[in-house]
Amino acid sequence: MSEDSQRNFRSVYYEKVGFRGVEEKKSLEILLKDERWDMEKLCTFCQRFPLPSMYRILVWKVLLGILPPHQETHLLVMVYRREQYEDVYHALEVMRYINEATPKSHVFLYMNLLESGRLSKIQRVLSAEDPEDELFLAVADAVEEMVDDDVDCYWLTKTFVQHLDTKFRDSQLGLQKGFEQYLTLEDGRLVAHLKACGALDKLPYDSWFRKCFASSLPPSSLQRVWDKLVSGSCKILVFVAVEILLTFKMKVMALNNSQTINEFLEKIPEDNTDPIVNKAIDLWHKHCGVPAHSV
Template sequence: MAEDPQRNFRSAYYEKVGFRGVEEKKSLEILLKDNPLDVEKLSTFSQRFPLPSMYRIHVWKVLLGILPPHSDSHSLVGGYRREQYQDVLEALKVMRFVHMATPQTQVYLRMFQLESQVLPRRSDTSAPDEEDEDFLSIARAMEEIVEDPMDCYWLIKSFVNQFNNKFGDSIPHLPKSLEHYLSVEEPRLLNHLKNTGALAMLPYSLWFRRCFAGCLPESSLQRVWDKVISGSCKILVFVAMEILLSYKIVVMGTSRPEGVVSILSNMPQENTDAIVTKAIDLWHKYCGTPMHSV
């Protein structure tokens, strides 16, 4: 099919005057008019482009299976989701696991535990373990993105379940993947990390188990989660690598592994959008077709 010169001119003009996402937004709006929705096409779109903020939550719900592909069922299914949320919340109140002063993210954790049939006895409730802390970090980040508590819980629950079920076996291998790509992009930095002992101590849990929740501000984080929710955990490797590349000078000047970890775990929040943009470019460069980048 011949290219449309008018469309190409329009795209170039939009980009020149700062409206780069106009064409993509129109394409997404066309996809969202389909009934049933084509989940694969929505996934492909989310892999290739950042989702417009006005449609992000809706697309996430569809990709995570919270809403079905048939748009005419969304209202009915949304009602069922709200009823289920209220029932689980009420059960926890009756069992006195939560009360008015319980932090909302702790409420989400108890709801998740109850639905997963791993709710501890009230007498056994102790400090959250590492898996619980991963959940709470993701919950705190999602709470900053989503206003409605019911939507927030369903998105946290579905995100965590999809991530663990789909990528659970891949997560332990991501540090090695990071090492491989770093050896290609910046071998001197990799050697420094190895020689100082910092490579083994990098904040892999923060980066890979928590998908950068608590590390990146929500404005940058949601662009990374677009890719994770639509089918790629490999994007996490490239965000980690771009963080290392961005702080290369500081890291190279630090010989203590604890110092390196401290720098990377508490990095400034102002340049994270640029880091994520470069990471996505690297991800496309190495992984090619987005749908093959899992």
């Protein structure tokens, strides 16, 4: 194999596992070798490049505060996290809120309600009518497909939802306005069609922005979007929504009422989601650059 062929092979391989170049892998490994991780540099890396699966969960746990930046403490802290998980789980079993048949996402929500002092004595069946609980369940279902360990799943779900509430609580309206702004820049004719159909204000913004695409994208695509959220930017959500519309422009243009457009966009084909996320990240870089904590 020639040198050029070897180089091309490596480039394709690293792109498949989440890197666009060999140097990105080296730079991340250098960051992770430090005894104390530099949080700002780690956030900047996540903003610029996708995290590969081999590092993603560990990096998320540090950025979300589940683990401290000091590597030498990681093992001990996770022992404490696991013990806390087991104590709360056992308490819910004793109180007969959960059993072996309880869906994991519901178990995690019960645990969160108990730890936050919001668990009702009569709340034996979850209805998810509370928007906060509905969001928690949507995130839990998505995270459950990303990680194998229940303890990691609970702590990632809990802290990710807290992260969203702390960082992006009041961003929904701004994201919706930003979506219209950037979609107009990319394709004004498509925006005009959505307005003419009365669909622009009725798109599935709740699933897109409030739930961070947790019920719209498969985990393989979703986690690359959440890399940006975990590291401090919610604006990536705008460009994912924009790219969904651009990708399915011909289909949307053929629909003439808000209901059918909304129904289609709520069930986008999963085989298109990886290209959509790739293009959305490119759009985000194009319009916003790559600041460390862009919101």
